[in-house]
Amino acid sequence: MRLSHPLCLLALALLLFPAAASAQTTPAFTPQVREFIRTDAPLIALTDAKVIDGTGRPAQLHQTVLLRNGRIEQVGPVKKVKVPKDAQVINCAGKTLIPGLVMLHEHLYYTMPTGAYFNIAQMPYSFPRLYLAGGATTIRTAGSIEPQTDLAIKRMIGEGKLIGPYIDVTAPYMEEAALDIPALNTIKGPEDAARTARFWADKGCTSFKMYMHATRADLAAVVQEAHRRQLKVTGHLCAVSYREAAELGIDNLEHGFMASSDFAAGKQPDRCDYPAARRGLLQLPAGAPEMQSLISFLISKKVALTSTLPVFEPYTGREIVLGGGLEALIPQLQERETRTWEQNQRKDSASTALFKKEMGWEKQFHDAGGLLVAGTDPTGAGRTIAGYANRRQVELLVEAGFTPVQAIRISSLNGAIYLGRDKEIGTIEAGKQADLVLVDGDPEKDIQQLRRMEIVFKRGVGFDSAKIFESVKGKVGLN
Known part of the structure; x- marks a missing residue:
């Protein structure tokens, strides 16, 4: 049977999904939500x-x-x-x-490789409800692969049809063609970046994220479009250094200092050399004056820094899935994560050393007066899962030397301040x-x-x- 007329399609939808149809007229929560x-x-x-x-x-x-x-x-x-x-x-x-936690580096997707290639897949049902269960009442999706889905989920949560937090939806990644990640959006130069920003802002996205191979010209174009609408731009950078990004007006930098290429030997403008950037951080002393200079510069430019400690947490002697969420995964993924965890035991000393330095740099940034906000980034190897990781992020801030009171403020009020919503959310007042x-x-x-x-x-x-x-x-x- 072929149904091509719009009225026929609507009739079929009403037949197949009567609960969804009736929910359209229900002013309160659906039974599926009210159950919880x-x-x-x-x-x-x-x-x-x-x-x-x-x-x-x-x-x-x-x-x-x-x-x-x-x-x-x-x-x-x-x-x-x-x-x-x-x-x-x-x-x-x-x-x-x-x-309620205000978490600023969240995603509605999870790591799902495509053969031998890294990839990510949308989790439209499980992740929104896991965020809320883990205490996150407001999140920003710092990068999206299905923005239309994220926007629809935001709407349906607001209408009482789904369980989840308030969502500040970020547009698709702004990334030049370089990485073989099928789900990743790519742009072709600053004009395309500006067009992409305009398109998704008109659709309802309220944040933008620059990615590793985006250039200074790309960033400048997106910042101009976003700031014209009083919207903000963040970045997981590499080709553009933190100092360059701050000079160009970026509002936020992701992953603490772990994505900084400022200390890479022989750094070339608009070129991403991730191994060199990592080596630069590994070789940089924890108290290096170069880092203190960068911290002071970022603060002077009012650039916020997002701590995403869970996605970098070492394997040795730590949980398989951070925050205790192994059982949330389907059995095949439980096996995958357990196997990966076992293979990495006592083989991640470099990651452990850099992780400890990163904690110290985030504390230095905060103590110097910088706006440190919190997130989790549920991607990477697959150990980071919505909800469970949000609570783990607060625990790791305490491990980094913050008091519980400070860690909770970073994970609530600071995020609200960044979003410009601190008069409404972020504290119990x-x-x-x-x-x-x-x-x-x-x-x-x-x-x-x-x-x-x-x-x-x-x-x-x-x-x-x-x-x-x-x-x-x-x-x-x-x-």
Whole structure:
């Protein structure tokens, strides 16, 4: 049977997907989403909680937080906050409230090689819900392979049809032809880069990402188009150095200093020599004045730096899948990741040394006054998975020398500041959107207790973290 008329196609869609059709007219959440909601009462009192509010101020004990109609109405000591009679009360004794995480290097895809070639595949079902389960209430997709899918997922989450965070959607990668990655978008010069930026901005993308072989001219063209619309540009660079990018007006640099080619011997303009860039970082002393100079320059240009420690975490003596998410993978991928992990044990001393230096450089950048934000980059070898890695990123910041209070601020308020949304999200303060996470434990005493997330509130609606994680076990790699 051939159905070519639009009305015929619509009738077929209604026949095959009646639940989706009825959801079009449903003003609230679909049953598939509501199944994972613990509470959506209009007035909620979270009582006797420890609050790490995301501002960087010391944690406060025995606090009550009132949520009304999706916003934080009041925060204060139990003895001073009067709980209204009609409030749903959740006793938080022995538990901790933190802001919803604002993570800025996320993707809705996962590593799925094409034969012998590196490639990535979209995870439209599992990854959005894993992000929310892992406490991320706002994410930026720092690079996309299916922007139309990302934009649709953002819309469907907003309409209550899917589970997930608020999404700042980044346009397709801005990359000159060089890498054999089938899913990667490529451009041909600055004019094409500018056209691509205009096209996807008109479609609704709100961020742009330059990639490894993009040139200075490409970057200048995209920065001009983005800034004309008050949008921002980030980059995982190589052909363009960090100093050059800052001079050209880039807003953000990804992967801390791990993508910096500034210290590569014999660096040629607009040429990416990744092995040389890596050697330059390996040979650079942790306290080198050259790095201090670069840090000062980036800060003077107000360039934010995204920490993505999970994607660089060494293998030896560490988890197979970061944050404990091995069971989220389909069985074939569990075998792949376990095998890769075993093969790399005690063979990654260079990576370990560079990883430790990177942690130190990020701390130096932060302590010097730079805006350090957080992300995970669920790609690379395949050990980095949405949700699980978000919590691991906070743990690794603590390993890097930040206090838990600082690590949580970097992973919440700092991201909100970068997005220009800090008046709405990023902290637990009266008047802000009710995006916060209830943790069954005290991450200030033991940062790994952050993994004991119980309820993730997004605009005052409390989602069951454990139940969402359980629903996605064995599905990553399928969709």
